[in-house]
Amino acid sequence: MRQVAVIGIGQTPVDEHWDKSLREIAVQAIVQALSEAGREKVDGLFVGNMMSGILSHQENLGALLADWSGMPGIEAFKVEAACGSGSAAVHLGVMAVASGFMDSALVMGAEKMTETSMAETTAALATAADADFESDHGVSFVGLNALIMQRYLYEYKWKHADFAPFSINAHENAMNNPNARLHDRISAADYRKARMIADPINLLDASPTGDGAAALVLVPLESLPSNGMPHIVIAGSASATDSIAIHDRKDGLWLSAAYTSARKAYGQAGVPPDDIDLFELHDAFSIMGALSLEACGFAERGQGPRLALDGEICPQGRIPIATRGGLKARGHPVGATGVYQILEIVQQLRGEAGENQIPDARIGMAQNIGGSGSNIVTHILKRV
């Protein structure tokens, strides 16, 4: 297998882009990534997206975006794995380029969520859960995460306020990210007083919806000049699944697909958790941040909040997370999120993260979660 390098990145700000359609934000990210890579075209396009059929009446995004971004004729597919769609698209693009099936690929995620009513968007998001046994009975995604968080608080004796550092850190880091959805510094008091959504999840536990698109250009490392300039490679790319319905899991507080995919990615990259300089995890809800840290070996079971309370998730801590705002504050344009995460790691490894720069970051990990833990993709990137 060939090593795969990222040679171009592109993104739109995560926002309410009412003046732009899905194809427009997607093409904006694609063109930016191609331009940065100095390419006009790639061999194949992998589009991560979850809800375009429901919310924009548009499927067939592969063909649509290949054409609209000036690459008519190339291979193009939409990949869906709920909120993990973006990183699933990256994963399949890595497979295509590493194997030699393609000599270049554009992998991207795009989602348009703010042109429809909140009720429509919430219903569309719920298609990531088990329709027959969960969502059609009325439980939303926030509701499912609330069940998990409630149980976690009970089982490990944490107080809700102990999760505040997740939200505070994410909001703080987003302050310097021009592409972030939210630019509001928050305090522990703000967190405590935030409006309840689904007990115990309040507004500051939850990531905001948004329109967004992010793109990466992948090529084999061997095709790049060895002129002493550093390259960013995808050293690990692994995915795993779990039951889609929470009640079908033996242990509702353990993200087995996070554990499996992370372990595989560590093996591929040849690095232990201790070597990871930053971790873009899937903090769609603060409870998911804690569970992800535990499944990936950064905290003992039940001790995710401890890491946060000790400041270890902050930029200067042991395992910085959400370094550009995370899902919580950069925003969570579902099918695009996994690509934003990887793009932000590329920025960090390049030393282009500005005020959010993690000093001398050399290895970064991204973990993107589909459903309430049912489809998880983990990537590890290295500067070489």
Place this chain on the structure above:
Amino acid sequence: MRQVAVIGIGQTPVDEHWDKSLREIAVQAIVQALSEAGREKVDGLFVGNMMSGILSHQENLGALLADWSGMPGIEAFKVEAACGSGSAAVHLGVMAVASGFMDSALVMGAEKMTETSMAETTAALATAADADFESDHGVSFVGLNALIMQRYLYEYKWKHADFAPFSINAHENAMNNPNARLHDRISAADYRKARMIADPINLLDASPTGDGAAALVLVPLESLPSNGMPHIVIAGSASATDSIAIHDRKDGLWLSAAYTSARKAYGQAGVPPDDIDLFELHDAFSIMGALSLEACGFAERGQGPRLALDGEICPQGRIPIATRGGLKARGHPVGATGVYQILEIVQQLRGEAGENQIPDARIGMAQNIGGSGSNIVTHILKRV
């Protein structure tokens, strides 16, 4: 790259399965394919599906079906390329197994179309077209194909009745396929008198919707015993795209993505069109059958109907098509169709096609079309 063999197939009849949900028909096909392959599990699952989010409130089919078919934890993705979703899933599965990323894969297509109203299903199907410039203005998929057929009749001076053999052949071949949606022998008179849908397309030009699921188990050929028994390999697997909106094409009567993907597949398999023993083409509408034959080198431009009128598309003809009924009569459960096509070729190459058996079939080709020609995947299978 390793050669990829098909070692198990499974399908549900294409029908109105009102007593079974999407997951039930999908699992039925998966379990059948695994059982035939003598496996309990594979490394990865690729699900071709287009409309589950809209029509069944269910996305995240990869994780759902991995779990419900007894393979919790494995990698699993949904792949969408409109009506070409099934073969796109096969294509990516071939990539995974050929490259060594996976040592086995289950590739499948599943679609549930008959539990919703015809209006809802028609609107969902239209998401394969360009929402902003085609479907949101009211044109349906039949309408788009009618525009193409109208122009074709005008340009090449055919009469509508000249397309009758496509429909007659498909219906005739479906008579002996227990999994086909329609079992009605039709005549040229029936074709002429059929109810008009969108001039010039009448009911017998159009494929029926249906619920269906089909699955294949893929492994490297090198992993199979060489005991003199024949194996079925996927010798060519290629895809290409075209503009999604018909009005964006320079030539609305030429399926450039069919031409490109077929030419690539011929090259991979090392066979010219003349060596193809049967061709499962995408006769969603009879005009698409003609255009596909032309783009793939079986007829000169504008001469597709000639081949049909001369009987060359019949089982005993030069290039048998729709040998188990095709989309027209086996049925067109959108995201599953591409997998049914390949499954039927496997049956033919194994000599298991019963009354429809093409004598000594050794090489078969399948072509699956997404949108009105915008995303096309071509496969060539060989008995070795």
